[in-house]
Amino acid sequence: MKKPLIYITRKIPNEVIESYFDSFDIRMWERADIPVPRDLLLKEMEHADALLCLLTESIDKELLEKATKLKIVANMAVGYDNVNIIAARNKGIIVTNTPDVLTDTTADLTFTLLMATARRIVEGNNFIKQDKWEHWSPLLLAGSDIHHKTIGIVGMGRIGQAVAKRAKGFEMEILYHNRSRNFEAEQEFQATFCKIDELLDKSDFVVSLVPLTKETRYMFNKTSFQKMKSSAIFINVSRGQVVDEAALYNALTSKEIAAAGLDVFGEEPIRSDHPLLNLENVLCLPHIGSASVETRMEMIALCLENISRVFNGKEPKTPVRG
Ligand code: NAP
Numbered sequence: 001m002k003k004p005l006i007y008i009t010r011k012i013p014n015e016v017i018e019s020y021f022d023s024f025d026i027r028m029w030e031r032a033d034i035p036v037p038r039d040l041l042l043k044e045m046e047h048a049d050a051l052l053c054l055l056t057e058s059i060d061k062e063l064l065e066k067a068t069k070l071k072i073v074a075n076m077a078v079g080y081d082n083v084n085i086i087a088a089r090n091k092g093i094i095v096t097n098t099p100d101v102l103t104d105t106t107a108d109l110t111f112t113l114l115m116a117t118a119r120r121i122v123e124g125n126n127f128i129k130q131d132k133w134e135h136w137s138p139l140l141l142a143g144s145d146i147h148h149k150t151i152g153i154v155g156m157g158r159i160g161q162a163v164a165k166r167a168k169g170f171e172m173e174i175l176y177h178n179r180s181r182n183f184e185a186e187q188e189f190q191a192t193f194c195k196i197d198e199l200l201d202k203s204d205f206v207v208s209l210v211p212l213t214k215e216t217r218y219m220f221n222k223t224s225f226q227k228m229k230s231s232a233i234f235i236n237v238s239r240g241q242v243v244d245e246a247a248l249y250n251a252l253t254s255k256e257i258a259a260a261g262l263d264v265f266g267e268e269p270i271r272s273d274h275p276l277l278n279l280e281n282v283l284c285l286p287h288i289g290s291a292s293v294e295t296r297m298e299m300i301a302l303c304l305e306n307i308s309r310v311f312n313g314k315e316p317k318t319p320v321r322g
């Protein structure tokens with residue numbers, strides 16, 4: 001009997017997939033560093049029974065129309081804003097994501113970014129490497145404290161709670177905003193639920209961990225930055241499009257807020273001429289929230305497990321229900 005065909009949109013190590021060779025035919029885009037060209041992906045979709053894709057691929061109506069045999073899209077990310085969920089559902093195609101396995105790794109990165117931005121770590125590193133260090137001085141590269149400050153987490157979900165856990169270790173006061181209250185987080189971290197305006201007004205660190213949806217697109221805009229403290233630091237590890245980047249740039253240059261740490265951008269990848277990159281009070285990372293070797297391997301393994309379960313007549317482990 002013909003084995004189901006999995007198409008994987010990026011080259012991944014053989015050791016993660018070899019245990020599936022007996023049950024599946026596996027085809028892969030040959031490069032690890034660049035995304036599969038769209039026209040090739042569309043061609044591959046004519047034959048694939050399963051797709052393992054990344055957030056660099058737009059799984060839209062056009063692609064799903066071509067995918068006449070496709071049963072499952074296993075997206076290697078917890079966010080699934082790159083997938084047209086309704087179009088997939090209408091075609092009976094299952095969509096899965098990778099929640100939980102990346103939660104702690106992404107929370108580690110979020111807190112690293114928060115700390116590095118507050119304490120000007122990259123500036124300090126560049127300062128020495130550029131031979132600018134002549135003397136010790138009282139306010140040389142003085143940043144903001146983190147301990148005992150107020151953190152406002154927008155999106156107190158899995159990663160938000162893991163960030164709250166880290167913030168608690170720094171004896172921070174924790175505020176959060178969701179559409180619905182998270183009583184578990186309130187109890188475990190003594191987190192206080194706030195309306196968004198109150199959170200923006202009171203927080204020393206505003207941390208975005210909401211998914212990108214119609215509701216959250218540009219939720220951080222000119223008025224949001226105006227409501228923040230002038231000493232506030234904005235951290236975004238969710239998706240770039242939750243922020244109006246022009247408004248963020250203006251808020252940073254006019255000192256409406258103090259600094260920003262960004263792992264994600266409206267259009268990725270950004271280039272060195274991006275206006276935000278020219279600001280000293282911005283620390284940028286290339287969307288590496290979940291990028292530890294262990295977690296990336298677990299994410300791939302979870303995608304393959306979901307695919308395997310579907311072809312064995314079982315429920316996938318982590319279906320997208322949204
Ligand atoms: P999650 O558990 O679903 O948490 C999302 C939280 O956002 C929930 O608490 C949800 O609460 C809240 N939320 C949703 N819509 C909202 C709205 N309109 N206004 C206010 N709050 C809203 O997801 P997660 O696993 O923590 O992941 C969060 C996001 O992080 C992902 O969607 C992804 O975009 C991003 N992420 C980025 C990286 C990276 O590499 N930078 C890595 C992993 C994840 P309510 O439903 O009650 O509103």
